[in-house]
Amino acid sequence: MANFITIFFSLILGVTNPSEEKKTEIQQEPVSTYYLIRHAEKDRSDSSNRNPNLKKEGLERAKKWAEVLKDIDLDAVYSTDYNRTMQTAKPLADLNKLNIIKYDASKLFDENFEKATKGKTVLVVGHSNTTPQFANAILGEKKYEDLDDSENGALLIVQIMEDGTTLSQVIYIN
Numbered sequence: 001m002a003n004f005i006t007i008f009f010s011l012i013l014g015v016t017n018p019s020e021e022k023k024t025e026i027q028q029e030p031v032s033t034y035y036l037i038r039h040a041e042k043d044r045s046d047s048s049n050r051n052p053n054l055k056k057e058g059l060e061r062a063k064k065w066a067e068v069l070k071d072i073d074l075d076a077v078y079s080t081d082y083n084r085t086m087q088t089a090k091p092l093a094d095l096n097k098l099n100i101i102k103y104d105a106s107k108l109f110d111e112n113f114e115k116a117t118k119g120k121t122v123l124v125v126g127h128s129n130t131t132p133q134f135a136n137a138i139l140g141e142k143k144y145e146d147l148d149d150s151e152n153g154a155l156l157i158v159q160i161m162e163d164g165t166t167l168s169q170v171i172y173i174n
Contacts, residue, residue: 028161028162028163029161029162030159030160030161030167031118031119031159031160031161031162032117032118032119032120032121032122032159032160033120033121033122033157033158033159033160034117034122034123034124034134034135034138034156034157034158034159035069035072035074035121035122035123035124035155035156035157036123036124036126036131036134036135036155036156036157036158037065037088037123037124037125037126037131037154037155037156038125038126038127038128038131038147038151038152038154039054039058039082039084039085039087039088039125039126039127039152040054040057040058040059040060040061040062040065040084040087040088040152041054041055041057041058041061041152042054042055042058042084043055043058051082051083051084052083052084053083053084053087054083054084054087054088058084058087058088058152059087061088061152061153062087062088062089062090062091063091064173065088065091065092065173066091066092066094066095068155068173069092069123070095072121072123073096073121074092074096074098074121074122074123075098075117075120075121075122076098076101076116076117076120076122076123077089077092077093077096077098077099077100077101077122077123077125078100078101078102078103078122078123078124078125079100079101079102079103079124079125079126080102080103080104080105080125080126080127080130081102085125085126085127086100086125088125089123089125092123093123103124105126105127105130108130108133108134108137109134109137109138128146128147128148128149128151129146129147131147131154131156132144132145132146132147132156133146135156135158135168138158138160138166138168139158139166139168140166143168144156144168144170153172153173153174154170154171154172154173155170155171155172155173156168156169156170157169157170157171
């Protein structure tokens with residue numbers, strides 16, 4: 001009779017044995033994924049040149065980005081309209097058979113960009129200040145500081161999930 005009373009009250013009170021509880025985790029697929037990189041090493045031999053090309057090491061890094069991200073099926077490649085960013089984006093755009101879309105760095109993650117990239121996997125090539133600012137604009141918070149001027153190997157990955165939550169991480173490739 002004691003067992004019956006214990007079971008009865010357990011059922012009424014909803015008491016369960018913690019070891020018998022099963023956790024249910026709902027996993028969401030990302031709706032939009034952004035791979036954000038700064039341009040590769042630029043030629044600094046002429047300090048008056050506002051639009052330098054990549055130097056040899058920069059061209060090699062651009063190829064390395066293509067190798068690192070070769071298994072990512074990109075839907076679009078965006079770059080600012082500078083030689084160094086376009087040259088950094090080119091190997092990945094070529095690999096994915098995509099044209100490079102030029103964007104205005106002063107309009108980071110605006111409504112038009114958000115609409116055009118929703119549900120897509122996108123590479124965005126920018127600068128030491130615009131790359132983290134772009135990530136921050138997507139996240140809706142200031143999480144990342146400007147990159148050091150010597151840092152050309154940071155990959156920021158930002159994902160927007162179905163419910164609107166965001167995830168981000170930084171990976172350094174050198």
